[in-house]
C-alpha cells in the first residue's frame with residue numbers, strides 16, 4: 038500500500054511542480070487512507086484517487102483595477118473547483134500576497150474532506166487572489182472586488198459554486214463581491230456566504246468557526262475525562278476565527294493567555310477576556326495587521342516581538358492564524374512544556390514533521406478539517422436560509438452548530454476505532470471525510 042501511496046504522490050508531484058503546500062496535504066491525507074484502500078480494491082481499480090487529487094476545474098484570471106493614485110494594478114485571481122461528488126463546490130476566498138496555485142489547491146483539497154465531515158451537501162472548492170487588502174482604502178478594496186467578481190461570476194451559482202471568506206476576505210469584501218454579482222447577473226441569490234445580516238447573512242456565521250473549534254476541543258477533552266473549565270489555552274491569530282474561539286473559551290470557563298499577529302505574539306497572563314477579544318478585532322479592522330497595540334490598551338500584557346505562542350506553557354493550544362505555523366522546533370518545545378492537546382483552528386497549521394512528532398509524543402490532536410468545519414457548516418445553513426427565503430435565529434444556528442461539531446467528533450473517532458487506530462482524529466477525520474466522497478464518486482461512475 039505504501040508503494041501505491043507513493044505512486045499517487047509522485048503523480049501529484051509531477052503534475053504540480055513547485056507546489057509544496059499542496060503536496061504536503063496530499064501526502065498527509067493519502068498516507069492515512071492506506072487502510073481504506075486496502076479494504077476497497079474497487080477504489081484503486083476505478084482510479085478514484087487519481088481523480089480525487091486532480092481538481093475538476095481550475096481557473097486563473099487577470100484582475101485589473103485602478104488604485105487611489107490613478108495607477109493601474111494587476112493581480113492574479115484563482116478558483117479551484119475541486120470536487121462536486123456530494124454537493125456544489127463550497128469554500129472560501131483568500132486575498133493575500135502569498136496566494137498561488139499551491140495554496141489554493143491545498144485549501145481546496147482539504148475542503149473536500151472538511152465539507153464531507155459536516156454531513157451536509159457540500160462539495161469542495163477554494164479561491165482567492167494575490168491581493169493584499171491591508172493598507173488599502175475602502176474604494177480600492179471595492180474596485181478590486183468588483184474586478185475580481187467580473188471575471189469569476191460566470192463560474193458561480195447557488196447550485197454550482199458558492200464562495201465565502203477566508204484570510205483577507207471578511208464581511209466588507211463579501212458585500213462588494215455580492216453587489217457586483219447581483220449587478221452582473223440581475224439575480225439576488227445565495228451565491229456567497231458570510232454576507233451581512235441585512236441582505237441574507239446568517240446570524241452567528243462570524244463566530245461560527247471559533248465556536249465550533251471550541252465545541253470540538255471540548256469533545257476531545259471529554260473523551261479523556263477532562264473539561265475546559267480552568268484550562269489554560271494558548272491561541273494564535275487575531276482575526277475572526279481567533280476572536281470566536283476566545284469568546285467561547287471564556288464562556289466555558291477556560292483562560293486564554295495569548296493571541297498573535299504577523300508582528301509577534303501577546304502574552305496576557307491575566308487572561309484575554311471577551312471584552313479584550315473585541316479590542317483585538319478593532320486592531321484588526323484598522324488595516325495594519327499588527328497585534329502589538331493590544332499592550333497599549335492592556336499594559337500588563339507582554340508583547341513578544343517576532344514570536345509565536347508555542348513557547349508559552351498551556352494545557353491546550355489552538356492555532357488560528359495560517360498554514361505551517363507550528364514547525365518541528367515548535368512541536369519539540371510544546372512537548373517539553375507538557376502539551377497534551379492541540380486543536381487546529383487554522384487550515385493545516387502544523388507541518389507534517391511536527392504533526393508526526395506531536396503524535397509520537399502522545400499529544401492529542403484535533404485536525405483542522407474536523408475542528409474548524411463549523412464555519413463552512415454554518416455557511417450551508419446560510420445557503421438553506423437563502424434558498425428557503427427565511428431567517429434563522431442565532432439560537433437555532435448555535436444549536437445546529439454544536440450538534441454538527443459533536444457529529445464530526447463522533448464520525449472521526451468512530452472511523453479511527455474501526456480501523457484499529459485507537460483515538461487518532463487526524464487519520465479518523467481523513468478516513469470519515471473520504472468514505473462519504475468515495476461512495477458518492479463510485480455511485481456516479483467515471484466522471
Ligand code: 2IT
Pocket residue numbers: 127128129130151199200201202203230384409410412413414416
Ligand atoms: O476554510 C474554511 O472552511 C473557510 N474559509 C470557510 C468556507 C466557507 O465556505 O464557509
